[in-house]
Amino acid sequence: MEITTRSLWTLIHGMGFGALYLLACSGAIVALYRHQSAGSGESASLIGHRALNAYLAAMAALAWLAVLTGSYIIYPWYRAAPPAGTKNLAAFPRSLLLSNPATAQWHTVGMEWKEHVAWIVPIVITAAAVVAVQYGRDIAHHPRLRTALLSFVAVSLFAAGVAGFFGAMLDKNAPVEGGQTIQLVKGE
Amino acid sequence: MTATAAPSASAIRPNGSGAAAILATAIGSFAIAIFAIAADKSPFVKTLFVFYKPTGQLSGETTLAVLVWLTVWAILNWRWRRRTVAFSTINLIAFVLLGLSLLLTFPPLSELL
Numbered sequence: 001m002e003i004t005t006r007s008l009w010t011l012i013h014g015m016g017f018g019a020l021y022l023l024a025c026s027g028a029i030v031a032l033y034r035h036q037s038a039g040s041g042e043s044a045s046l047i048g049h050r051a052l053n054a055y056l057a058a059m060a061a062l063a064w065l066a067v068l069t070g071s072y073i074i075y076p077w078y079r080a081a082p083p084a085g086t087k088n089l090a091a092f093p094r095s096l097l098l099s100n101p102a103t104a105q106w107h108t109v110g111m112e113w114k115e116h117v118a119w120i121v122p123i124v125i126t127a128a129a130v131v132a133v134q135y136g137r138d139i140a141h142h143p144r145l146r147t148a149l150l151s152f153v154a155v156s157l158f159a160a161g162v163a164g165f166f167g168a169m170l171d172k173n174a175p176v177e178g179g180q181t182i183q184l185v186k187g188e
Numbered sequence: 189m190t191a192t193a194a195p196s197a198s199a200i201r202p203n204g205s206g207a208a209a210i211l212a213t214a215i216g217s218f219a220i221a222i223f224a225i226a227a228d229k230s231p232f233v234k235t236l237f238v239f240y241k242p243t244g245q246l247s248g249e250t251t252l253a254v255l256v257w258l259t260v261w262a263i264l265n266w267r268w269r270r271r272t273v274a275f276s277t278i279n280l281i282a283f284v285l286l287g288l289s290l291l292l293t294f295p296p297l298s299e300l301l
Binding site: 067071072075076079080108109112113115116117119120123124127130131134135138141142144145147148151152155158159 | 200201203205206207209210212213216217220221224240242243244246247249250253254257261275276279282283286289290293294295296
C-alpha cells in the first residue's frame with residue numbers, strides 16, 4: 001500500500017483540515033444557537049464561553065491551514081504547465097481537465113470558484129473567533145452581534161462546502177499525483 | 189442563594205468593536221471577489237497580482253484581500269471601539285457584501301460583468 005507525497009498533502013489539506021472544518025461547523029452552529037436561544041437573561045457559564053472561544057479559534061486555525069496548504073502547496077502542482085509536446089497530462093491536472101471539453105468546466109467553474117470562495121472561510125471565522133473572545137460573556141447583551149456570528153459560521157459552512165465539494169470532484173477527475181512514493185504497508 | 193446584579197449599561201462593552209469586525213470581514217471578503225474579477229479582466233492586473241509565481245495571481249488577490257480586511261478592521265475598531273453604532277445598518281451592509289462575495293466569485297456570474 002503506497003501513497004505519493006502529493007496525494008498525502010491533498011489528503012492532509014482536504015480530509016485533514018477541510019473535512020474537519022466542515023464537521024466543526026455543525027458544532028459551532030449548535031453552540032452559538034444555544035447562546036442565541038439562552039438570551040441575555042441566562043448567559044452561559046464562563047467555562048462554556050471559554051470552550052466556545054477555544055472551539056472557534058481551533059476552527060480559524062483549521063481554516064487558515066486549509067487555505068494555505070491548498071494555495072501554496074497543492075495548487076502549484078495542480079496548475080503547473082506541462083512542457084511543450086507532453087502527451088500524457090496525468091501529472092498536470094489543470095491541463096488534463098482543460099484538454100477535454102467534458103471535463104474543462106471542472107476547472108473553469110469548479111476550481112475558479114473553489115480557489116476564491118475558500119479564502120472567505122478563514123477571514124469570516126477568524127473575525128467570529130476574535131469577536132467571541134473580545135466580548136466574552138458580554139455577548140449575551142448583544143443579540144444582533146450573536147446573530148451575526150451565527151450567520152458568519154453559516155456563511156463559512158457554505159463557502160467551505162463549495163470548496164470541499166469541488167475539491168473532491170477535481171481530485172476524482174484529475175488527481176494531484178506525483179512526488180516521492182511512501183510505502184504505508186509492505187506487500188507480501 | 190446569591191443574587192447577581194445586572195451589569196449597568198456603562199459596564200457592558202459597546203457594540204462598536206463587534207460591528208467593526210463584521211463590516212471589515214465583509215469588505216475583506218468582497219475584496220477577494222473584486223480582485224479576482226480585476227485579474228480576470230485585465231492582463232496587467234493579473235501580472236501585478238503574481239506575488240508567488242507557482243500560485244500565480246491567486247497569491248496577490250488573496251494577500252491583498254487579507255491586507256484590506258486587516259487594515260479596514262484596525263481602522264474601524266480604532267474609531268468605533270468605545271461607541272455604540274447602528275448595528276442593524278452595518279449588519280445589512282455586511283451581509284449584502286458577503287452575499288455579493290459568494291456570488292461574484294462564482295465564475296459564470298463574474299464573467300457577466
